[in-house]
Amino acid sequence: MHTDLRSGMLRNLHGRAILHDRAGRGGRERGASVSLVDYAVIGLLVLTSTVMGTVLILLGHFVRPRKPTPAKLQPYESGVPDVNPPRGRITPRFYLVALLFVVFDVEAIFLYPWAVAFDVLALYGYLQAALFVGILLIGLLYEWRKGALEWV
């Protein structure tokens, strides 16, 4: 697959224009309008829900009591005085999970555009994706055998 520089149109291996191929299959418009309005609306909604939450908290300020005592402000520990530092050591397994996640999440993100252009890329694209997933799968099997997936 390559981009024809003169027409700026995406073409597949056989030189067929992708847009033409798409229209031929479903006969419908795809991604006809990529408009900033939709993203602007989402931006406004983020602001709105944040403001709504803040207003709710501020509203409660007038009705709720506020009587802090030293005992009340202790971290909860079933009534036992807390001796260990609360943010102490944590198991490195979480770190391992995070590493694995990054590898496979990137894989998922690479597979999305491939899935959307699946019909155009056809067999060649499928084999490429299979190679890509296959390499990562070998990695997963290696981690499995090394015990990185065991949570004991």
Added chain:
Amino acid sequence: MDWQRLLVSYFVGFVLLNVLLGLMAYMTWFERRVLARMQHRVGPNRTGPFGLLQPIADGIKLLAKEDIVPANADRLVFLVAPLLSFALAPLGAAVIPFGETLHLFGLEIPLLVADINVAVLYVLALGSIGVYGIILGGYASGNRYSLLGALRSTAQVISYELVLGLSLVGVFILAGSLSLQDILREQQRALVIGPLTLPNWYILSQPLAFALFLIAAVAETNRAPFDLPEAETELVAGYFTEYSGFRFSFYFLAEYINMIVVSLLAATLFLGGIDGPFVDGVWWLALKALFFLFFYVWLRATLPRFRYDQLMGLAWKVLLPLALLNIGLTGLVRLWGIGAL
């Protein structure tokens, strides 16, 4: 920029935001009533007819409770984190189509707030950002249980998010698009198998993906049997142990809104969303989403909680390979279907 469209869409979005908050309140009522029936109890029935005023009473009570900030908490982060969870939760619904375009007062009112062409990716991204509310809140509390709950939650959510994301690749292959509008349109075509004519809903052509999506969605929303982050028998209440009053309820709100959004998404992706005869699409969507919400409650009443190693093992050793298998098989069938094999 098209100001009129912006205003109309924003108005629809604003209404949707408020409807979601109302629905969420009644989701708590629904859950308590159904759960009670399943356990041979009656459930809340004193506040108003059938206990219908119970969510309002709960809301007022939470609003009037003291907002405690523990002495060794990271104050600013502690105060902001629940707001982050709450503010992001309802936004996923903005890309879900609720029906055909309405014509009112000479205006075109789309029953879809934001028609973006990467809708599904956007919803998944919101889910990822939602984790910040949990981990920041758990870290800032200065409590061991909170920190452990937050870390568990993060590891669980990111593992299952992977399954969630990969289970949908099969749907994208069939629909050829990440836009929920396109995915819906594709599902409105007829699927003819021999003498049968069925709707082309993806639950029929992607049953494995549907099962994976459902399991991962329950884990992603931290609900039973995957409610490890707040496992009360080991972690008191997990990441919101130190929260009280309305800040606590923000996490609660976020969890229930997430459930509603995920149910709407599942209905749209796999059950044809607004597709259905006789009545308007929005009722069909509501019915399908209600089924998933009932399913959530049903699961909670039926299954005990997973052990943490079982939970992580399930995601990485069972669901992830199955999701990849589903992609491979769907790809093969599609290749055969378009005559490229």
